[in-house]
Amino acid sequence: MGILQIIIVLAVLVLLVKPVGTYVYHVFSNEPNRQDRIFGPFEKFIYWLIGLKNQSGMTWKKYALSFLLTNIVLTAVGYLILRLQKYLPFNSSGIDNMEQTLSFNTIISFMTNTNLQHYSGESGLSYFSQMAVITMMMFTSAATGFSVAIAFVRGITSRGETIGNFFQDFVKAHTRIFIPAAVLVTLLLVALQVPLTLDPTITITTVEGAVQSIALGPVAALESIKHLGTNGGGFFGVNSAHPFENPNSLTNIVEILSMWVLPASLPYVFGRFAKNRKQGWVVFSAMMTLFLLFLSLIYFSELRGNPAINAMGIDSSQGSMEGKEVRFGIPQSSLFSAVTTAATTGTVNNMHDTLTPLGGLGTLGEMMLNVVFGGKGVGLINMLMYAMLGVFLCGLMVGRTPEFLGRKIEPREMKLIAIAILAHPFIILVPTAIAFMTDLGQGAITNPGSHGITQVLYEYTSSAANNGSGFEGLADNTPFWNITTGLVMLFGRYVSMIAMLAVAGSLVRKQWVPETVGTFRTDNKLFYGILIATVFIIGALTFLPAIVLGPIAEHLKLG
Amino acid sequence: MNNSSASVPGATGASYALIAVRASLVFIILCGIIYPLATTGIAQLIMPHNANGSLIKDSSGNVIGSELIGQKFEDPKYFQGRVSSIDYNAAGSGSNNYAPSNPDMLQRTQDSIEAWKKLNPDVPVSKLPIALITNSGSGLDPHITPASAEVQIPRISKLTGLLTADLEKLVDKHTESRDLGVFGEPRVNVLKLNLALQALIK
Numbered sequence: 001m002g003i004l005q006i007i008i009v010l011a012v013l014v015l016l017v018k019p020v021g022t023y024v025y026h027v028f029s030n031e032p033n034r035q036d037r038i039f040g041p042f043e044k045f046i047y048w049l050i051g052l053k054n055q056s057g058m059t060w061k062k063y064a065l066s067f068l069l070t071n072i073v074l075t076a077v078g079y080l081i082l083r084l085q086k087y088l089p090f091n092s093s094g095i096d097n098m099e100q101t102l103s104f105n106t107i108i109s110f111m112t113n114t115n116l117q118h119y120s121g122e123s124g125l126s127y128f129s130q131m132a133v134i135t136m137m138m139f140t141s142a143a144t145g146f147s148v149a150i151a152f153v154r155g156i157t158s159r160g161e162t163i164g165n166f167f168q169d170f171v172k173a174h175t176r177i178f179i180p181a182a183v184l185v186t187l188l189l190v191a192l193q194v195p196l197t198l199d200p201t202i203t204i205t206t207v208e209g210a211v212q213s214i215a216l217g218p219v220a221a222l223e224s225i226k227h228l229g230t231n232g233g234g235f236f237g238v239n240s241a242h243p244f245e246n247p248n249s250l251t252n253i254v255e256i257l258s259m260w261v262l263p264a265s266l267p268y269v270f271g272r273f274a275k276n277r278k279q280g281w282v283v284f285s286a287m288m289t290l291f292l293l294f295l296s297l298i299y300f301s302e303l304r305g306n307p308a309i310n311a312m313g314i315d316s317s318q319g320s321m322e323g324k325e326v327r328f329g330i331p332q333s334s335l336f337s338a339v340t341t342a343a344t345t346g347t348v349n350n351m352h353d354t355l356t357p358l359g360g361l362g363t364l365g366e367m368m369l370n371v372v373f374g375g376k377g378v379g380l381i382n383m384l385m386y387a388m389l390g391v392f393l394c395g396l397m398v399g400r401t402p403e404f405l406g407r408k409i410e411p412r413e414m415k416l417i418a419i420a421i422l423a424h425p426f427i428i429l430v431p432t433a434i435a436f437m438t439d440l441g442q443g444a445i446t447n448p449g450s451h452g453i454t455q456v457l458y459e460y461t462s463s464a465a466n467n468g469s470g471f472e473g474l475a476d477n478t479p480f481w482n483i484t485t486g487l488v489m490l491f492g493r494y495v496s497m498i499a500m501l502a503v504a505g506s507l508v509r510k511q512w513v514p515e516t517v518g519t520f521r522t523d524n525k526l527f528y529g530i531l532i533a534t535v536f537i538i539g540a541l542t543f544l545p546a547i548v549l550g551p552i553a554e555h556l557k558l559g
Numbered sequence: 560m561n562n563s564s565a566s567v568p569g570a571t572g573a574s575y576a577l578i579a580v581r582a583s584l585v586f587i588i589l590c591g592i593i594y595p596l597a598t599t600g601i602a603q604l605i606m607p608h609n610a611n612g613s614l615i616k617d618s619s620g621n622v623i624g625s626e627l628i629g630q631k632f633e634d635p636k637y638f639q640g641r642v643s644s645i646d647y648n649a650a651g652s653g654s655n656n657y658a659p660s661n662p663d664m665l666q667r668t669q670d671s672i673e674a675w676k677k678l679n680p681d682v683p684v685s686k687l688p689i690a691l692i693t694n695s696g697s698g699l700d701p702h703i704t705p706a707s708a709e710v711q712i713p714r715i716s717k718l719t720g721l722l723t724a725d726l727e728k729l730v731d732k733h734t735e736s737r738d739l740g741v742f743g744e745p746r747v748n749v750l751k752l753n754l755a756l757q758a759l760i761k
Contacts, residue, residue, distance in 0.1 A: 005742050050581040062571065069579035077583060122651050136591030140583075167578055174586065179594065186598045193627060195612040196602040201650060202612075204622045206630045207753055208637070213650035214628055216612050220602065221595040238652040241696035243627040244612065249743025305689070306659040309668055314687045318704070322664065322693040323654060326641070326702040329744035351696045353656035451658035473656030554660055 002331040006299070009253055009335060016261050017284065021268030027176045028150045028169060029273075039175050046171050057162025060505025063151055064498050066166035067144055071111055074140055078133045079107045082125075091126035092200035093215075098124060105482035110137035112493035113145055113375060115226075115233030115346050115468035116459075116485060118477040122215040122236055127198060134233060135222050139182070142229025142376050143173035148497050149266065149377020155504020156384065156405055157273040159512060163504050177262070178228060185224035185258055192254070193247040196220040219244050227258035230375030232346030232468045239469075240336070240349040241325055252332050252349060259345040263373040266380040274405055279523040283383055286531045290372045295338040298355070298362035302330045306356055307559045323354030334359070341366040344375035346468030353447070353455065353471035357555035360471070361547065364458055367465040368543045370424060371535055375466065381500050383531070385417050387522065388503075390534040394520060404522060407510045413503050420499040425542040427488045428460045432546070435460075440480035446473040450557065454550035459485060464492035615750070623754075625649075629701040630750050635678055636718040637756065638703070638711050640749040641691060642671065645698040654694045668692055681713040702746035705734045719760055729755055 026033045047055070058066065081088065082103040086096055098106065102118055109116045110133065119125065125134065147169035155163040190196050201215045219235045223245055226232060232239070240246040240255060267287065271280020303319040310316045319330040328336070333350040340347050341363040352363055366372045371383040388404050392414060395402030402409040435441025435456050445452035455471040462469055463485040470476070476485070513519075521527065602610040612625045624630055629640050631647040640647070644655045657664030671692035672684060691707040708730045716723045733752045737743050 001737065001741065005737075008741065046585060049585050050578050052578055052582075062575070065572065066575050066579065069576050070582055073576075073579050073583040074587075077587060120651060120653070131595040132587055132591035135595055136587050139590035139594075140586050167582060170582065174590070179590070182594065183598060187602065190602040190606050190609050193609045193613050196599050196610045197612070198599060199611065202614075202622070204624055206624060207750070207757065208630070208632060208634060210631060212624065212628075212630060213648060214612065214625055215650055215652075218595050218599050220610075221598045225590075236652045236697075238654070238697045242652050243629075243697060243699055243701055244625075247613075247627050249738045253742060308659065308665055309689065309693075312668065312672060313684055314672065314689055314692065315685060315706070316689040318689050320659065321690045322657060322659070323696045324693075325695055325697060325700050326690055326704055326746050327700075327743050332743055349696070351654055351656050353658060354654075354696075356659050446656065447658035447661050449658075449660055451660055455658075471656065472653075473658070554658070558660055 002299075002303070002329075005331055006295070006335050009256060013257060013260055013264055016257070017265045017268050020261050021265035021272065024177065024262070024265060025269045025272040027172055028164070028269075030164075035176060039172075043171055043175050046175065050167065050171075052167045055165050055168045057160075058165055059161060060151075060155065060163055060501045063163055063166045064501050067148060067170070068494070070140075070166075070170065071144060074137065075107050075111045078110070078137060079103055081133050082106060082129055085126045085129045088126065088128045090128035090131070090198065092198070093126070095124065095126045101479040101482035102477060105486045107133070108486045108489050109468065110134060110231070110233060111141055112466050112489045113141040113229070113231055113344075114463060114466040114489045114493070115231045116463055116470065116489065117233050117468070118482055120237035121234060127217055130222060130235065131218060135225060138222070138225040138229045138231040138233070139174060139178050142225070142231060143170050143178060145376035145378060146173045146177070146262070148501065149381055150269075152377075152381050152384075152500050152504045153270050153273045155501070155508040156407070157270070157275075159508060159510070161509065163501070163508055178225065181228050182225040185228060185254065186220045188254060189220040189223055189251055192251045194220040194223055194251060195244050216244070223255070224258065226347060227255045227345060228262065230259050230263065230343050230345040232340065234347060238351070240347045241351065243325075246349055248327055249332050252328060252336060255347070256336055256339050259343045259347070260339050260373065263343045263375060263377070263379055266377055270380060270384070276523055279405075282523050282528050282531070283380070283387070286528055286535075287371065287373050287379070287383060289532060290369065290535065291338065291342055294342070294362045294366050294372065295335065298338050298359045299330065299334040301356045301358035301362070302334050304356070320354075320356050320359070323351030325350065337363050338366070340469060341467060342372040342374070344370070344378060344465050344467045346462065348469050351472060352458070352469055353473040357451070357454075357551040357558060360454060360458070361551040363469070364454070364461055364547070364551065365540070367461045367467050368428070369535055369539045370465045371539065378466065378496070381496070385420055385500065386534050386538070387531055388413065388417055389421070389538060390527070390530045391520060391522060393534065394530060403513055403519065406512045406515065407507050408513060412506055416499045416503045416506075420496040421538065423491065423495045424464055427491050428457070428464045429546060431460045431484050431488055432457050435484070438480070440478070444475040444478065444481060446475060450550055450553040454554065457546055457550050460488055463488040466493050615754075624750050626748060626751060627701055629699050632749065632753060636715055636760075637753045638708055638715065638749055639691070640703060641700050642667070642694040643698040643700075644694055647699060649699055652697050652699055654696055654698045657694070679710070679714045682710050686710055701748055701750060703749055705730065705745050705747055708747045708752065715756070721759060725759070729759065
């Protein structure tokens, strides 16, 4: 039953890729289509509200400027709300203003789509903040990421000067994708018992006569967009492990598919834009292959369990249940963990800190590579970056100018790609080293030995990949952690986005090279293999030493 | 769509900033206020029981819990839930986040086994399911595995005088199978089971 239920979910996902991908393509192709009749009038109203008179295309620099400006304004407003929430409405549980460095971390965390949480939702945020800051940013940051990914795809698949109009993309991402989908998923989740109320925390007397407080709130409305936007920040501290956020295996599957289907359909969207669907499927297959490797690692490690507990003579045949919920068991927990770290969502339905060393390695590895589907387009951008790197390496081997999708890959592009690829390990490994060298960093470690190394490594990897899950044992609500992870999230998001928009801006202006028999094909099985190999050689080897010190050492010591 | 937008190059930055400000306000109101309030309204209207946390009331109408949130049961005559480092206080949520190699976690598990032996001398430790003595992720897990309920039957039978056959029937009746027959795990809701047990004792 374990493997069967995983296969069914995977099959449903694969079946959804084409219809969802086709829909998304029509949203952003900007060619007239049936969707316009439904959404057109409402969008015109929004364009009027925001004063967008001119929907013509932008150069990459203007595109980057527009999305940065929008994000800066949203960040500023959100920060103010968090700092002043005590005085604002919908604060029925009487929550105080948020502290300065924590507000800094929180606002960056949500604007960058990371959703790393150094606060606990039940006690740190008013309902107004949960809605006007957290829920709002879950929409806007997802729409930002999605728009940039589409702009990048336009850049590498079309010719001319422009890569689209950011404000138009941003509005359409909301009106045609995130808002309608969020309303549907919200109501579906409520039907499956996720609460949605503005009533404050209730206090009850239990069967045994004790007093129990139960925190409630507008959970389902946040839960839906949290997954659809690959955000991942939970309403409650324990995120989707909380029975209110994720009451049964059906909500678990709805949440898995919600966070997975958009990233998974993006390679198909890319194929449509490139007018070469096979190219899209090659990228999808490479991602899926990597995903299955990591999923198997997590599933079988968790099923094997913790040798130290297995040795105690109890019935441990179920696998490692520490930090997991009975309703999910090993299969639904492993699948959720593999998807959340692949899609850079960062929501968790079990505690990743308690995973077996190799299970934890699976989640860590997906974030280190950051190409296994990835959230709201970042994974696709990164994977295409590796694809260009792949053709570059192959070009070097046979001694000819590398080409990708009919354009020459030249020094300028390679330099930008190198910046984007090197930035990721740099902002993970350097802060990790700094944390180990200072008492401020070391003081947060709560699990002794090699696992402590993994805790710190995971925190920065999660920040850099804009994932936001944590080895939550880490005592990370201190100015040191709030500020360092805040900066890592900022760089992790914007450095690669801007670098890749620059690549798109440079490719869009290039001469097309006619395809000949000598052209190195990038839409066949050979390239699928080259792509995976490039990801492993370039992406994975960088992290090997750190992995050996952390999870692998712990695994060997546990026996 | 390919005509250049920069008709007034110098003003671009400023006009973009203005659009950015207006767009931010529009989406704060649309996504941050209208969307949650509207969906809350709809959910409250058509699915009030679910939307309010699936609360369970006793015969006199007092709320005694939520079927989704675990409760602490200390009295050994009741079925016990899983380990919760927060004692099932649902004002918050969480667990210790113990690594598999953490000595405190191994000690806690060893202590649970010793405590189990004292309270359940009739059931060999080799039958004690791992789920029962591990901390759930949320600290609020409302369920235990069916096996975790079955191993508690001899103890409860002894303390309450109820027949083991009756208790087995009770557990069977409260065992929820996999969702749609395939997904998730079979499970027993401890609160509902204990409410039924309470009725049986009376």
